[in-house]
Amino acid sequence: MTRAASVRFVNVSKLYGGVRAVNDVSFEVEAGTLVTLLGPSGCGKTTTLRLVAGLERASSGKIFIGDEDVTALGAAERDVSMVFQSYALFPHMNVLENVMYGPLASGVKQADAQILAREKLALLGLSGFESRLPSELSGGQQQRVAVARAIVLEPRVLLFDEPLSNLDARLRRKVRDEIRELQQRLGLTVLYVTHDQQEALAVSDKVIVMDNAVIAQEGAPEELYERPCSRFLADFIGESNLIDGIFHFEGGRTMFVANGVSIPVGDVRVPPDARTIALRPDRIRLRKAASSLIEVRRRVYLGHAWEYTLAAPFGEILTITPIREEALAIGQKVELDIDAGAAIPLMR
C-alpha cells in the first residue's frame, strides 16, 4: 500500500492534571515499518498511541504524520486507524456492518462500502462470517474483525494497543505472526504497543522502550538485546544478572572485580565510568573449581536446560546451562566463563 506514512513526534508531552503521562518524547516511525512501544505498565505507552490517533491532544510538542502537522487535528480528521485492546467491536452490528462502518462514516456509498468490507474480510480469512454478531465469534476471530475494520479505510498509520492481551497463550503466537505478515504484505506503517518484551522482539523492525513517561532506548530488537544502555533495560529485555564492581586490566585481559571476585569478561569496550555489568544467564558457562568463592545453591530442571542459582560474595547469580551438559550438584564450587563480548558494561 502506497498510502503508508511516517509518524514523527517532536518533544511531545502530555499532562493529566499534574501527572506527566508522556514527557518530552521524540521519535520517528518510518513509513512501511512496524515499530513497537514497549515498557512496563503505566509508563505512558497507551497515552503515546492515543496521541497518534488524536484521541488525546498533546500538551506541548508537535506530531507529524507524513509531512503533515496533525497536532491540532481531532481523531476523526486524522487518517489513522486503531485496533483497541478490547477490540471495541460494535456489539449491535454484525461483522460486515462493523467493517463497513468506516467507509460509510466517511461518505462512501453503501454498495462500494460493502465491496471494500468484503475484500478486507476475505483478506483476513473471515468470509462466511459476515452476518455473525461479534458475540458469536471466538476471541481470535473478533481480533481479526477488529483488524479488518481498521484497515478497510487504508489508513496511513495503523495502531495496535496490546492486541494479544485478550488471547490465550497458544493463539498469541499465531496472531502475532499474522499481524506481522499482514503488515509486510501490505506495507503498512504500524505502531504497536505491548508490555511483553518477547512479543516486541519478535515482530518489530524497531523497538522503542519507554520507562516512566520517557524513552529509555530505541533500536532494532537485536541491538536492544545485545547492547542495553541501562540497568532498567538490561533487566527489562531478557533476563540479566546485574553485578556492581570495577573494571580492572590485567596483562591485556579485562577483569571485572566485585567483592573480591575477579570475573574475566573478555573483550569489551569499557566506558570510563562503568561500575556495573549485566550478564545474560545463558551466556555464562560454569567450570568446576574447588577453590572458587562461588557455589551452586539451587538447581531447577527446565526441560531444555538446567537453571542454577549460584551464591557469590556479591549476591546471587542465575545461569542457564544446556541439558546435555553434566548436572552439577548442590554445593559444588564453580568458576564463571563468560563468552567473549557477552558482558555488558553499564553506566547506570
Add this chain to the structure above:
Amino acid sequence: MAAAASAAACFVFTPWAFVGDARSGLAWTFAGRWLIALPILASILAAVLARGGYATARLRVACAAFGLFWLFAYGFFPIGQPSLALGFGAAVVGAALVWQGARALAAAGAFKADRWVATTTVSIFAAVVLFVLFPVVQALLAAFFDRTGAFDPMLAFQRFTARDIWATDCFYSDRSCGVVLNSFLLGALAGLLSTLLGLAFALLAQRGGLKNTRIFDALSILPIITPPFVIAMALVVLFGRTGVITTLLDTYFFIPRSRWIYGLPGVLIAQVLSQTPLSYMILRGALQGIAPSLEEAAQTLRASRWRTFSTVTWPLLRPAVAASILLGFVESLADFGNPVVLGGSFEVLSTKIYFAVAGAQNDPGRAAILALILLAMTLSAFWTQSMWLGKQSFVTVTGKGDNGLPPPLPKNVRRAALGVVIPWVILTIVLYGVIAVGGFVTDIGRGAMTPTFKHFMTGFSIESTNSGLFFSGSAWDSFFVTVGVAALAAPITTLIGILTAYVLSRHNFIGREAFEFVTMLAFAIPGTVIGVAYIAAFNTPPIEIAGTGLILVICFVFRNMPVGVRAGLAALSQIDKSLDEASTTLGAGTGTTVWRVILPLLKHAIVATLVFSFVHAMTAVSAIVFLVTARYNMATAYIVNRVDAGEYPLAIAYSSLLILFMLLVVVSIQLLVGERKLGRRGAVASPVTLGAR
C-alpha cells in the same frame, strides 16, 4: 449561516408575540419598537463574522450573548411600551442565537472544539436555565417582596417566623403543630416505616426460602402506575366515618365510628403503602449485591447464623437502608396527593403551599417562604445522603459474585418478617380491590354495593351521532389532554435526558459541574415548588405560557428529565468508551457516533425512559394542580376535584381506568420491545430515578 437565515425569515414573516397581535418582528420594529430588532441584528452580525473562523470566534460569542441578553432584557423592560409575551418568532431568534453562540464557543476552542457537543450542551443548558432555574429563583425571590412589589426583608422575616410554620404546641396541648414539624415528623416516620417494611419484603424475597416471590414484584410495579392519591381514596373508603371496615367494626364489635384516618395516621399509611415497594427494590438490589461468599466466609470462621447476619450482612446493607430512609423522607415531603385527600386539619408544607396560592389567601410571598423551607429540607436530605453514600461505598466494591448460596434467614427474623409482610400484602390487595370494584357499585364509600355502570356513564359515555362519535362523558376532555400531553412530553424528555447523560458521561469541559448541577436540580425540587414557580414566572410577559397546554408539556419535560439522565448514565457506564473512540478513529463525527453507536446501544434505557416519563406525566399531581385550567385539565387534577366534591365513586372509576390504561401501555411496550425486566432491574427502576415524581 442557516441559523441566522431562518431567524431572519421568522423575524420578517411570523408573529413575534405569543398570543393576540400577529405582527412580525419587522412589523413591530416599524411600529416604533425598533429596539426589538437588536437580537436579529446580532444574529446576522455573528453569521457574517463566521467567515473569520477562529479569529472572530470570541467576538461571535459576545454577539450571541448580547443578542440573548437583549431579547430577554427588552422582554422584561420594554422601555415605554406595553410588554409583549415572546412567541414563535422570538423563540426562533433565541434558538438561533443559542445555536450560533455554541458554535462560536466551539470555534474558540471550548468543548474541545467539538461543535456537536457544544451545541447540545449549550442548548440543554439554556433550556434548563429558562425553565427550571429562572422560575424557581424568581418564585423564591417573591418571599422578599410585598404585595405591591416593593422589597421588604422585614416582611420576609415575619413570614418566615410565622407561628403556623414553627409551632410545637402539639406536644403539650391539643392544638396543632406547625407545618415544619408536621412535615418532618411525617417524613421521618414514612421513611422509617417504609424501609422497615421494605427490608422485611426484601429479606423474605431474597433469603426467606419462598418458592414464588412474583407477587412481591407485581406489587412493586403498582405504585409506579398508581396516581399518588388513589391509595388515600381507597383508605377513606375502607376506614372513613362511613367506611366499609368502620361500619363492620361498629356493627359487630361496637367500636364507635371516628375520623381517625384523617390526619397523620391516614397520610402516613398511604405514604408508606406507596413507598414500601421502592424501599423493597433498593434493599433487594443491595441484598443481591452482597456476595454470598462473604457470608459463607463468616460461617466457615464459626460465626453463628445470627452473628453472620449482624456482623456481615447488616453492615453491608446499612448504606442502602440509609438511602431508603432518606428517599422515603424526601418522597413524603414532596407528596401532595395523599395529604390533600387525607390530611384533614393536619397540614404539611406541600398542602400549605397550595392553599397559600390557590386558596382565598392568594399570597405568593407566603408560598415562596414555605417553598424555600421545603426546598431547604429536601436539599439537606439529599446532601446528607450524598455525604453518607460518599463515605460508604463498599457495597458496590463487592458488587458481583454470585457464587455460593445466600444463607437462609435466622428463624426468628423470618417469623417477624412474615408477621408484618402478610398483613401488609393483604391490605394492599384489599385496597386495590376497592379501586377495582368501587367504580362498579353505587357508593362503596357508604357501603351501597348495588352494581351499576352509572359512574362510568357519567365520566366516559360515548354517543354515536350523525357526525360520528361524540365523547360526551365529563372525564373525556381531561383524559385526552392527559394522554396527549404525556405522549408529547415523553419523547422530548427522553431526548433531552439521554443526550444530557451522554454529554455528562463522555465529555469533559469547563462548566461541566454547573451543567450537571442544573440538570439535576429539577430532580431535587418538590413538585409543589415547581408548580408555584411556574405560575409565578410564566404568568406575565416575556414568557406568558400559563394556562396553555404548552406549560404542561414543558413542566413534565423538565420534571422527568432527570429520570432519563439517570437511566442514560447507568446504561452508559456499561458501555466501554473504546466503542466511541473506535467510531471516532474510523472518521465518524460526534453526531454520527451518537446516532449510530450510542443510541442503538441505549435502546433499553431509551424505551424505559419513554415509558416512565409517559407514566409519570399521567400520574403526577403536585406540580400540575397549579397549572391546569378548564380548557387544559389533567386526569389527576380532575380526580382530586371530584374527591374534593365528595364524588368518590366517579373518582374511583376514573382512577381504575387510568391504572388499567397505564398497565396496558407498560405491558404492550414490554411485549413490543421484549424487555422483560423493564421496571425492575432496568436502570430506570433504580430508586433514585423513581423519586422524580
